[in-house]
Amino acid sequence: MLYVSTRNADEKVTASQAVLKGLAENGGLFVPEQIPALDVPMDKLKNMTYQETAYEVMKLFLTDYTEEELKNCIRNAYDTKFDTSEIAPLVNVQDAYYLELFHGATIAFKDMALSILPHLLITAARKNQVKNDIVILTATSGDTGKAALAGFAEVEGTKIIVFYPKDGVSPIQQKQMVTQKGDNTFVVGIRGNFDQAQTGVKQMFSDPVLAKEMGTTGYQFSSANSINIGRLVPQIVYYVYAYAKMLKSGAIEKGETVNVAVPTGNFGNILAAFYAKNMGVPLGKLLCASNENKVLYDFFTTGTYDKNREFILTSSPSMDILISSNLERLIYRIAGNNAHKNQELMKSLQETGAYTISGEMKEQLASFYGNYASEKETAEVIREIYQETGYIMDTHTAVAAAVYKKYQKETGDTARTVIVSTASPYKFTRSVMTAIDETYDSRPDFELVDELEVLSKVKVPQAIEEIRTAPVLHETVCEVDQMQSVVKQFLNIK
Numbered sequence: 001m002l003y004v005s006t007r008n009a010d011e012k013v014t015a016s017q018a019v020l021k022g023l024a025e026n027g028g029l030f031v032p033e034q035i036p037a038l039d040v041p042m043d044k045l046k047n048m049t050y051q052e053t054a055y056e057v058m059k060l061f062l063t064d065y066t067e068e069e070l071k072n073c074i075r076n077a078y079d080t081k082f083d084t085s086e087i088a089p090l091v092n093v094q095d096a097y098y099l100e101l102f103h104g105a106t107i108a109f110k111d112m113a114l115s116i117l118p119h120l121l122i123t124a125a126r127k128n129q130v131k132n133d134i135v136i137l138t139a140t141s142g143d144t145g146k147a148a149l150a151g152f153a154e155v156e157g158t159k160i161i162v163f164y165p166k167d168g169v170s171p172i173q174q175k176q177m178v179t180q181k182g183d184n185t186f187v188v189g190i191r192g193n194f195d196q197a198q199t200g201v202k203q204m205f206s207d208p209v210l211a212k213e214m215g216t217t218g219y220q221f222s223s224a225n226s227i228n229i230g231r232l233v234p235q236i237v238y239y240v241y242a243y244a245k246m247l248k249s250g251a252i253e254k255g256e257t258v259n260v261a262v263p264t265g266n267f268g269n270i271l272a273a274f275y276a277k278n279m280g281v282p283l284g285k286l287l288c289a290s291n292e293n294k295v296l297y298d299f300f301t302t303g304t305y306d307k308n309r310e311f312i313l314t315s316s317p318s319m320d321i322l323i324s325s326n327l328e329r330l331i332y333r334i335a336g337n338n339a340h341k342n343q344e345l346m347k348s349l350q351e352t353g354a355y356t357i358s359g360e361m362k363e364q365l366a367s368f369y370g371n372y373a374s375e376k377e378t379a380e381v382i383r384e385i386y387q388e389t390g391y392i393m394d395t396h397t398a399v400a401a402a403v404y405k406k407y408q409k410e411t412g413d414t415a416r417t418v419i420v421s422t423a424s425p426y427k428f429t430r431s432v433m434t435a436i437d438e439t440y441d442s443r444p445d446f447e448l449v450d451e452l453e454v455l456s457k458v459k460v461p462q463a464i465e466e467i468r469t470a471p472v473l474h475e476t477v478c479e480v481d482q483m484q485s486v487v488k489q490f491l492n493i494k
């Protein structure tokens, strides 16, 4: 299987090359030439472990990795870094199934892909005779940064540089990043928002002068952002796994349709669901849940993507995004895998901040349902479900839960639904606790952590215990237009 750029039909690479490069030339994203069909029946998948399922899915996409290489990557990724051998447990609360993707090292769903990406990348470098050190350049709205740092710390032959919006992440997210150990790790706060961080990173990736300077110093860039196919592919796995486990537990009959509700930012997670559906997993509606930055809701309802609007800081910061990068992969597909057409729309996005798809393209979005939750609705759903069941979810998951309720009300659809649970409530303790009771807001962060343990009866995760006392190791802060000079300084490029 080869990967082709969404912006240039002539740029084709192998899976390992796509993983290495991250981004295609002139800003395109790599997509598989076609989406493969699952070749193992659900009856067999339902008895497989997470690791076994991962192999069956990933082997279909990463075809130039040998069986041994791939199994090695999987073994090194999904191990005791996760606090449960199920890796991605499914929890039935009321009429929904919460797919908890936060049992990895940094207690957010980014661990699902970022615990394996470093292994896929190092393997790819070896396969392609790369001699340079790989520099991972990442923009983060909070969770990617720490998960990438944790994944790449001390991995030989790599360095990782993370940019985050100084005032746009939760205190716990920030503390997690600036306390990161490892000589090959660098963390920088920028005075700007996530989109500016992401744009700055994309510019560096496509700067030929910088690439040359890097090359002569013995470095080359790669990306740990969700535009890397090495992140997208591992995310398909848990949709296959979740469906198979529902079948096994008797929650559904064979072939029964399951909807999924996904708290969405950069559109990577829900795109993986779309790929799983296209591989043959009986998924029905894909509920794309946004917070008050509801660009995607507007897009699904009107066919116009328009980022020209105020950027709102919400209690679900990992979804505070106005440019959902991975949507480009869907646009390319509904344009009939037409790189030229996609390029035109992306050019319009770059130049005017907006584009409109044709009616014909819009018709192909029928699997998607877009909606959003306000800050108030998000807090309400956390409080309600806690009061009714004792289950406490984080703010991002709550956005999806709220959208699920809206969808049910609007359509009367009674299909079984998986709500993708993307972070531990401990990662957003203050927002979660004040959603339950506003008076908690006057209490210090770690007091709230202990109180959350009492309310939820879920033990404080190791990832939180670690940062209670950890020293700050990264203090760099810069302006948006200084990002490149900061990178050069870290890498000693004159």
Ligand SMILES: *Cc1c(COP(=O)(O)O)cnc(C)c1O
Binding pocket: 108, 109, 110, 143, 144, 226, 263, 264, 265, 266, 267, 268, 269, 270, 318, 319, 396, 397, 422, 423
């Ligand atoms: C990254 C993230 C999201 C958004 O996922 P995308 O793949 O970018 O759409 C949602 N919730 C949490 C907690 C996240 O970290």
